[in-house]
Amino acid sequence: DGGITQSPKYLFRKEGQNVTLSCEQNLNHDAMYWYRQDPGQGLRLIYYSQIVNDFQKGDIAEGYSVSREKKESFPLTVTSAQKNPTAFYLCASSMAAINQPQHFGDGTRLSIL
Amino acid sequence: SQQGEEDPQALSIQEGENATMNCSYKTSINNLQWYRQNSGRGLVHLILIRSNEREKHSGRLRVTLDTSKKSSSLLITASRAADTASYFCATEIKAAGNKLTFGGGTRVLVKP
Numbered sequence: 001d002g003g004i005t006q007s008p009k010y011l012f013r014k015e016g017q018n019v020t021l022s023c024e025q026n027l028n029h030d031a032m033y034w035y036r037q038d039p040g041q042g043l044r045l046i047y048y049s050q051i052v053n054d055f056q057k058g059d060i061a062e063g064y065s066v067s068r069e070k071k072e073s074f075p076l077t078v079t080s081a082q083k084n085p086t087a088f089y090l091c092a093s094s095m096a097a098i099n100q101p102q103h104f105g106d107g108t109r110l111s112i113l
Numbered sequence: 114s115q116q117g118e119e120d121p122q123a124l125s126i127q128e129g130e131n132a133t134m135n136c137s138y139k140t141s142i143n144n145l146q147w148y149r150q151n152s153g154r155g156l157v158h159l160i161l162i163r164s165n166e167r168e169k170h171s172g173r174l175r176v177t178l179d180t181s182k183k184s185s186s187l188l189i190t191a192s193r194a195a196d197t198a199s200y201f202c203a204t205e206i207k208a209a210g211n212k213l214t215f216g217g218g219t220r221v222l223v224k225p
Contacts, residue, residue, distance in 0.1 A: 030137055043156075
């Protein structure tokens with residue numbers, strides 16, 4: 001079955017540590033997205049990519065980095081510069097065109113040790 | 114403030130009743146989308162309504178769009194306990210490509 005897989009489901013970060021969240025899709029989608037969700041809130045866009053080897057900052061990119069070396073994969077690194085990383089992180093993908101729905105993974109919950 | 118804002122923030126109803134939630138936005142859009150999120154899970158796409166459409170149906174879901182008022186509504190008819198979730202509207206803004214801007218969501222509790 002086609003879908004998006006995020007791993008790990010839970011992740012703990014120590015002070016000063018970088019951590020990487022994995023996102024893999026087999027939907028053959030060109031566009032991929034990373035969102036952050038704080039408790040009781042909506043989603044905010046961190047980074048997005050419309051095509052391999054290209055990505056753009058979203059609304060809250062500071063303290064995060066991404067890469068897009070393969071169509072199927074869009075990993076997100078939460079760096080030590082992100083001072084408040086505790087949140088629920090969601091990855092999504094879609095066809096790279098307007099009027100297309102986004103398909104979401106089941107998220108990674110990141111907490112600080 | 115956010116592009117999309119939902120109202121109410123929370124809703125509690127009995128099984129079998131209808132649930133209505135609203136979304137307002139500020140700028141011109143290509144489309145407006147509704148998603149459902151069960152607790153601790155990812156979002157599931159429900160309906161996409163384009164800017165030139167006024168109403169769409171999918172099963173027990175009915176979505177309306179009024180571009181003159183920059184607002185949309187989602188109606189869930191004959192609600193079930195399994196409809197308990199958070200519901201989010203998201204707008205695809207013209208000139209912003211296919212990025213979505215999400216509202217804060219409506220938390221719906223359907224009591225058996």
